[in-house]
Structure formats: structure tokens, C-alpha cells
Amino acid sequence: MILNIPADSHFSIHNLPYGIFSTQERDARPGVAIGEYIIDLKALAAKGVFDFDTSVFDSSVLNDFIALGKEVTNPVREELQKWLRDPQSVLAQNQDEILVPQKEAQMHLPLHIGDYTDFYSSIEHATNVGKMFRDPENALLPNWKHIPVGYHGRASSIVVSGTPVRRPMGQVLPKDAKAPVFQASSRLDFELEMAFVTGKPNELGTSITTDAAEDHIFGMMLFNDWSARDIQKWEYVPLGPFLAKNFASSVSPWVVTLEALDPFRVDGPVQDPAVLPYLEYSGKKNYDIQLEVSIAPSGSLPKTVCRSNYQYMYWNMAQQLAHHTVNGCNIQVGDLLASGTISGKTEDSFGSMLELAWSGTKPIDMPDGSTRTFIQDGDVVSMTGWAQKGDIRVGFGEVSAEILPANSSF
Amino acid sequence: MILNIPADSHFSIHNLPYGIFSTQERDARPGVAIGEYIIDLKALAAKGVFDFDTSVFDSSVLNDFIALGKEVTNPVREELQKWLRDPQSVLAQNQDEILVPQKEAQMHLPLHIGDYTDFYSSIEHATNVGKMFRDPENALLPNWKHIPVGYHGRASSIVVSGTPVRRPMGQVLPKDAKAPVFQASSRLDFELEMAFVTGKPNELGTSITTDAAEDHIFGMMLFNDWSARDIQKWEYVPLGPFLAKNFASSVSPWVVTLEALDPFRVDGPVQDPAVLPYLEYSGKKNYDIQLEVSIAPSGSLPKTVCRSNYQYMYWNMAQQLAHHTVNGCNIQVGDLLASGTISGKTEDSFGSMLELAWSGTKPIDMPDGSTRTFIQDGDVVSMTGWAQKGDIRVGFGEVSAEILPANSSF
Numbered sequence: 163m164i165l166n167i168p169a170d171s172h173f174s175i176h177n178l179p180y181g182i183f184s185t186q187e188r189d190a191r192p193g194v195a196i197g198e199y200i201i202d203l204k205a206l207a208a209k210g211v212f213d214f215d216t217s218v219f220d221s222s223v224l225n226d227f228i229a230l231g232k233e234v235t236n237p238v239r240e241e242l243q244k245w246l247r248d249p250q251s252v253l254a255q256n257q258d259e260i261l262v263p264q265k266e267a268q269m270h271l272p273l274h275i276g277d278y279t280d281f282y283s284s285i286e287h288a289t290n291v292g293k294m295f296r297d298p299e300n301a302l303l304p305n306w307k308h309i310p311v312g313y314h315g316r317a318s319s320i321v322v323s324g325t326p327v328r329r330p331m332g333q334v335l336p337k338d339a340k341a342p343v344f345q346a347s348s349r350l351d352f353e354l355e356m357a358f359v360t361g362k363p364n365e366l367g368t369s370i371t372t373d374a375a376e377d378h379i380f381g382m383m384l385f386n387d388w389s390a391r392d393i394q395k396w397e398y399v400p401l402g403p404f405l406a407k408n409f410a411s412s413v414s415p416w417v418v419t420l421e422a423l424d425p426f427r428v429d430g431p432v433q434d435p436a437v438l439p440y441l442e443y444s445g446k447k448n449y450d451i452q453l454e455v456s457i458a459p460s461g462s463l464p465k466t467v468c469r470s471n472y473q474y475m476y477w478n479m480a481q482q483l484a485h486h487t488v489n490g491c492n493i494q495v496g497d498l499l500a501s502g503t504i505s506g507k508t509e510d511s512f513g514s515m516l517e518l519a520w521s522g523t524k525p526i527d528m529p530d531g532s533t534r535t536f537i538q539d540g541d542v543v544s545m546t547g548w549a550q551k552g553d554i555r556v557g558f559g560e561v562s563a564e565i566l567p568a569n570s571s572f
Numbered sequence: 573m574i575l576n577i578p579a580d581s582h583f584s585i586h587n588l589p590y591g592i593f594s595t596q597e598r599d600a601r602p603g604v605a606i607g608e609y610i611i612d613l614k615a616l617a618a619k620g621v622f623d624f625d626t627s628v629f630d631s632s633v634l635n636d637f638i639a640l641g642k643e644v645t646n647p648v649r650e651e652l653q654k655w656l657r658d659p660q661s662v663l664a665q666n667q668d669e670i671l672v673p674q675k676e677a678q679m680h681l682p683l684h685i686g687d688y689t690d691f692y693s694s695i696e697h698a699t700n701v702g703k704m705f706r707d708p709e710n711a712l713l714p715n716w717k718h719i720p721v722g723y724h725g726r727a728s729s730i731v732v733s734g735t736p737v738r739r740p741m742g743q744v745l746p747k748d749a750k751a752p753v754f755q756a757s758s759r760l761d762f763e764l765e766m767a768f769v770t771g772k773p774n775e776l777g778t779s780i781t782t783d784a785a786e787d788h789i790f791g792m793m794l795f796n797d798w799s800a801r802d803i804q805k806w807e808y809v810p811l812g813p814f815l816a817k818n819f820a821s822s823v824s825p826w827v828v829t830l831e832a833l834d835p836f837r838v839d840g841p842v843q844d845p846a847v848l849p850y851l852e853y854s855g856k857k858n859y860d861i862q863l864e865v866s867i868a869p870s871g872s873l874p875k876t877v878c879r880s881n882y883q884y885m886y887w888n889m890a891q892q893l894a895h896h897t898v899n900g901c902n903i904q905v906g907d908l909l910a911s912g913t914i915s916g917k918t919e920d921s922f923g924s925m926l927e928l929a930w931s932g933t934k935p936i937d938m939p940d941g942s943t944r945t946f947i948q949d950g951d952v953v954s955m956t957g958w959a960q961k962g963d964i965r966v967g968f969g970e971v972s973a974e975i976l977p978a979n980s981s982f
Binding site for chain 1: 726
């Protein structure tokens with residue numbers, strides 16, 4: 163290795179995720195994370211090492227690169243692994259030009275996101291929500307074990323980690339009131355999710371099978387689907403969440419390829435009752451990815467409030483994509499499909515404050531002596547995730563954002 | 573006038589809507605409809621008549637032109653009106669180069685649609701659906717008169733008029749069954765809607781007031797929000813419609829500017845109870861636009877099955893846009909916001925087959941002797957709309973599509 167990579171780095175040579183970075187001297191462009199550095203793909207391409215059209219590295223989003231297809235993008239990652247190990251490689255010989263310290267770089271939203279879909283695929287989360295809001299004895303709705311339930315979200319308000327998020331104003335129905343009031347949300351929540359990025363389109367009117375799905379998935383990111391529970395409760399019947407969600411969603415800056423996650427495949431939960439044939443799948447389609455959420459009150463140390471794992475997902479990505487397209491809906495390069503809140507079985511593995519503090523009834527202690535049932539202004543919520551097998555670690559970095567006070571100028 | 577415009581033309585000199593067209597000789601580019609012709613804006617711009625950056629006319633979507641702002645786009649329409657009346661104008665003097673017969677042109681989807689939102693703003697439609705599916709005595713849900721209820725739809729599957737639409741496959745729950753089956757939708761429906769196109773963005777975290785809303789609205793189109801009622805019924809709780817809608821939506825090719833619709837402003841329905849202050853508005857914010865839907869069975873003449881009017885809308889566009897952004901959600905140039913099904917009070921003004929045939933109980937006779945409760949394969953569904961005041965007519969053309977049989981290869 164030409165670089166010293168800390169053993170606990172998320173960005174080992176086994177990972178090499180893609181992102182968009184800029185520095186004072188370099189405009190926004192594609193890069194690859196390695197240890198504490200970024201490989202500037204535009205600078206590397208200028209050395210003539212690639213045999214495809216490298217104008218894709220002039221773009222300030224990854225879409226054009228991803229659209230080249232895995233037959234191009236996978237060899238890039240494999241070549242980088244080789245060059246990082248070879249002191250005679252062009253990369254090694256031109257480190258000053260090609261490697262940028264991450265601490266000098268600003269990260270940007272890495273994709274032009276065409277459409278964003280959010281699923282609801284954790285059985286523990288769906289059960290918890292059903293217990294709280296509907297019938298504790300019949301917490302899961304009749305369709306839940308037959309359909310990877312999902313809905314469309316807002317693409318324009320997806321922001322990269324580090325972007326502050328403003329608490330939304332909105333209509334809420336106070337307890338026992340007959341008419342709603344307009345106020346700042348008082349039940350602002352995070353949702354611990356992961357999202358995958360599609361890299362290969364299908365034509366409108368055609369479908370993607372579970373077998374073909376992984377060929378259409380470029381990679382994954384951490385995703386915080388911010389939610390205003392009080393706005394959601396009043397607005398969501400009958401057409402689903404809208405303003406309770408679309409004020410912002412935060413995404414981590416690095417896209418980890420599905421290939422980098424291959425060593426961490428695991429079996430998913432048994433699905434009973436059996437799913438319809440178009441949702442059947444073969445092989446290990448879940449991934450063992452450890453996930454954590456912390457809250458840092460303003461001026462305070464963070465506290466880890468949730469430890470979960472992506473492998474808990476009842477519905478896997480292949481099933482989600484097969485379902486999404488089974489009616490002929492077309493996927494494009496750069497669409498984002500999120501998992502829904504990833505909760506585990508234990509109370510400390512729930513992926514939202516709604517569940518962790520059980521709808522406000524179990525406050526959580528913070529390091530500064532305060533307590534939380536939902537998120538307060540000035541709180542920084544951070545999510546991180548990584549997969550580990552023996553010495554191999556592949557991580558996602560983090561998605562983090564500070565909550566700003568509502569703009570109540572209305 | 574340098575051209576002879578039929579009196580019943582949708583595309584009078586008072587209209588001048590924008591679209592994207594191509595011919596055998598001309599690649600896809602912006603144009604303006606006038607009578608039976610299209611003004612080729614790229615060809616006209618080449619004559620040096622505009623004082624802004626006319627590279628926007630090299631684009632195959634209208635977004636760049638619209639993004640110039642109304643201070644640029646409104647004068648273009650006004651200049652065209654002047655030039656069309658002046659035999660000495662550059663336009664009049666170069667008609668062979670600049671005017672293209674519509675019958676020689678192919679129309680394209682005129683926008684890159686960033687995000688698509690669908691509202692549910694007709695009180696007659698919401699009441700009809702509530703009567704059929706929920707409680708006839710309490711057909712409207714408690715939030716309906718407080719919130720312009722809306723949800724996010726799929727942008728990628730919006731297609732221009734003339735594009736055939738394939739009947740979707742999907743999960744449906746047969747009557748009295750305990751488990752769903754996978755089949756072609758047997759309750760395929762249209763929804764008569766209009767959509768508006770946003771032309772001026774707002775920053776994430778800021779809002780658009782009802783007073784400012786019209787400055788953010790570029791124009792309007794006809795919109796058919798195809799719906800599979802059987803898929804919808806099984807999937808939509810609790811997160812709203814998904815595969816029942818996202819297989820396709822059809823839009824008319826010409827964007828009629830809000831300025832062209834100015835003569836047709838009317839008062840909207842009285843809103844009782846009073847809306848929250850952020851939804852209050854002043855002035856006439858509804859528009860008197862006559863709407864019709866016809867169905868033509870394969871090989872048969874069409875039958876008009878619905879006559880409705882956009883002025884029936886309970887919630888107007890300014891309220892929809894103010895609500896959409898009141899939580900800080902950001903709108904971008906080229907977003908599409910649709911009205912929801914536009915039903916009137918009378919049975920022949922309902923905007924969907926679900927309502928017209930009252931959930932299958934009142935079949936509608938077709939010219940070929942067949943009947944319809946929902947849409948059949950080979951049917952061509954066409955919607956048209958126009959506003960008329962004295963001699964002034966401003967029309968939308970039509971949105972039309974044939975239904976192809978389902979792809980049941982699964």
C-alpha cells in the first residue's frame with residue numbers, strides 16, 4: 163500500500179466508495195475515498211490511465227460515470243486497488259496531484275436524484291408504529307407481509323451530510339381539538355435508513371426481476387429520513403406522508419458499491435407467508451451492516467441512542483426493485499430507493515425517536531443532563547454504518563446534520 | 573394576422589403556448605403553437621430578434637427557457653403577438669424557415685420534470701371516493717377542508733400525449749380472499765386533471781406565500797393520472813398510492829402560460845370552515861376552463877363521457893403551492909403539480925370512471941355497442957380543455973393515449 167490506512171478506517175482498500183468533492187483549487191468533481199484521502203478521478207484520468215470517455219469526470223455529479231455501467235465502473239475500482247498497492251503506478255508516482263486530504267475537501271450531494279422512493283421494509287419498525295398508532299393486537303396491516311410497501315418522496319430536498327436542517331412549520335391537530343393549528347413541529351424525528359442508488363435503467367413498461375435487480379443497483383448510502391410526527395399524524399390519511407417528510411432528507415456523501423459489500427452478504431429473515439412468485443429470490447440478499455445513531459445536544463458530547471443492523475430488513479433490495487417495476491414503472495440512473503426505518507428487536511435498536519422514546523413516554527437521558535423524546539433545536543444527529551468481516555472493514559462514513567430553529571415568520 | 577387561424581382553434585394569438593417539437597429536418601427544440609403551425613423559436617432566434625441568451629432554444633426541454641424568468645418569457649409571447657400581426661416583421665418575412673405545420677411535427681415531453689406532486693383538491697371527487705370506499709355519511713376526512721391534501725408521484729413515468737400506455741400487472745386482493753393474487757389490473761381508470769409547471773424556484777427552508785405563488789407558476793397542461801383501482805385498494809394503506817399510479821401519467825404537449833389564462837379568472841368556491849392564515853388568498857385564483865374526456869373503443873368513434881370545469885377546484889394553485897412550501901420544501905424549475913381528479917356536481921361531470929360508472933355499478937354505453945365500467949385494452953382515452961370569453965379562445969389541445977394489453981410474461 164502506498165498509503166497508511168488506519169485499521170478502523172471506513173475507507174479501506176476493500177471499499178473505495180465514490181463521491182463528489184471540491185477544494186479551494188478544484189471544482190466539484192468525482193473522487194474515491196481511501197483512508198484519509200480522496201483520489202481525484204479527474205486528475206488521475208488526465209494521466210491517460212483509463213480507456214473510456216473520461217469526460218464523465220468533468221461532471222459535478224456521479225450520474226454520467228455510473229451510467230457507463232458496471233462493465234466500466236467495476237474495473238475502475240479494481241484498477242485503483244491494484245494501483246494503490248503498486249509504488250510504480252501512475253497514481254503512486256503522482257500522489258501530490260491526485261490525492262487530496264479529506265480534511266481539505268468539501269463534500270457535495272453526489273447524485274442528480276431523479277426520483278426518490280421510500281420503503282417501509284423493517285418488520286420491527288412497522289410493528290412498533292402499528293402498536294403505537296393502530297391496534298397493538300394487529301399491529302401489522304394485512305398487506306405488509308405481501309408487499310414491500312413503499313411510497314414516493316421528494317427528491318429536491320435531499321441534502322448531503324453537514325447541511326443544516328430547519329425545523330418545519332406545519333398544521334397539527336392538538337389533542338382533543340377540533341381544528342388544526344399552524345406551528346413549528348414539536349415532534350421532530352430522525353429515521354435511520356439506508357438507500358440504494360440505481361445505475362442501470364429499465365424501459366417504461368418493462369420490469370426488473372429479483373435475479374436481475376443487483377445488476378441495476380450501483381451502491382448504497384446512509385440515509386436520514388427526517389420526519390415531523392405531529393404533521394404526519396394529521397396529514398397522512400388517505401394519501402400518505404407529504405409535508406411531514408419533504409422538508410429535508412440527509413444522505414451520506416460516499417456511495418459504497420454493491421461489489422464492496424459482497425463479503426457481507428447474509429440470509430434475510432424467513433418470509434412467512436410465502437411471497438408471490440415475482441418476489442421470490444435466491445441467494446443471500448441481505449447485508450450485515452452495523453448502524454449507529456447519536457444525538458449531540460448543542461455544546462455537548464454525543465450520545466449513541468441506537469445500535470441497529472441492516473440485516474434485519476424483512477424485504478431486501480432485490481425484492482424492492484422487482485416490486486417497484488413489476489407494473490412497468492421505469493427506473494433511471496441516479497434514482498434513490500430508501501429502506502424505511504431500520505429497527506431491530508431490542509429497544510436500543512429502534513431506528514427513530516418515536517420508537518426509542520415510545521411516543522414520548524420514555525425520555526432518553528443526554529450527556530448534558532437534559533432528556534429527549536424528540537429532536538430539539540441545536541441537536542446534531544449523526545448516523546454511521548460499517549460492515550466488518552475479519553480484517554476487512556467497509557464503512558459508509560456518516561450522515562450528520564444540525565437542526566436549526568423553525569422559521570416562524572408567517 | 574399573417575396566418576389564417578380557424579375561429580375554434582385552441583391556439584389563437586391570445587394563447588401562444590410553448591412546447592418541444594421535432595420534424596424530419598429539425599431536432600427536438602422549443603416552439604410556440606399558433607393555429608395549425610408551430611413557430612420554431614430556434615430558427616426565429618437565429619434571425620437575431622431576441623436580446624437574451626438564445627442558447628436556451630438549443631435545448632430539447634423548456635426548462636432553461638423557463639428559468640430565464642417571466643421578465644424574459646412574457647415579453648417573448650408579447651413580441652410574438654406583435655410580429656404575427658405585422659407583415660413586415662422578421663417572422664412574417666421568413667415564414668418558410670420559421671413556421672412548421674403541426675401535422676409535420678412530432679411533439680415531445682416538454683420538460684425535464686424534477687419532482688411531480690399530485691393534489692386531491694376537488695371536493696366533489698373526494699366526496700365521491702369517500703362515499704364509495706369509506707362512510708357515505710362522513711365522506712370527507714377530517715383534514716380535507718384544512719389541508720390541500722397531496723402526495724408525491726413518480727416523475728420518470730410521465731409521458732407526452734400519444735405515447736401508448738401499458739396496462740399494469742400487480743397485486744390485488746380478490747373479494748373475500750385472504751391472500752392477494754398477481755394479475756393484470758382489471759379496474760384501469762383515467763383521472764381528469766390539470767397540472768401546473770413551476771418556473772421560479774425557492775430555496776430549501778423558505779416558503780412561497782399565496783400572494784407570491786403566481787410568480788412561481790409558469791403555465792398549465794392537461795394531465796391524465798392513470799390509476800389501477802384494484803392495485804390501489806390493496807396497497808394504499810398506510811403510505812398512499814404507489815404502483816397503482818406510477819406505471820404512467822400522460823400530459824398534453826403544450827404549456828399554456830398563466831398570462832394567457834388571465835382573462836378567464838373566476839372566484840373559487842367559498843371555503844368553510846375558514847382556512848389557516850397561510851392559506852388565505854386574495855383575488856380571483858380559479859380559472860374557467862372547460863374540460864372533456866372521451867373514450868374511443870378500438871376501431872370505434874369516441875364517446876364523450878365527462879364534461880367538467882377546472883373552476884370547480886376547492887383548493888386553488890396558489891394555496892397548493894403555499895401549502896407545499898410552508899414547511900420549507902423547495903420547488904425547482906420544471907416541477908409538475910397536478911390538481912387531482914376534477915369532478916363537478918353532476919353525474920356527467922365526474923372526472924374518473926370510478927365515479928362515472930360508480931365503482932362498476934353503472935356501465936356506460938359505447939358507440940360500438942359495448943359498455944364500460946373501466947378502461948379496456950385498445951381504448952383511446954382523450955382529454956381536451958379550453959377557456960372561452962367572447963371571441964377569445966385559449967385551449968390546451970389534448971392529451972390522448974391508447975391502452976396496450978398487460979405484459980403478463982411473469
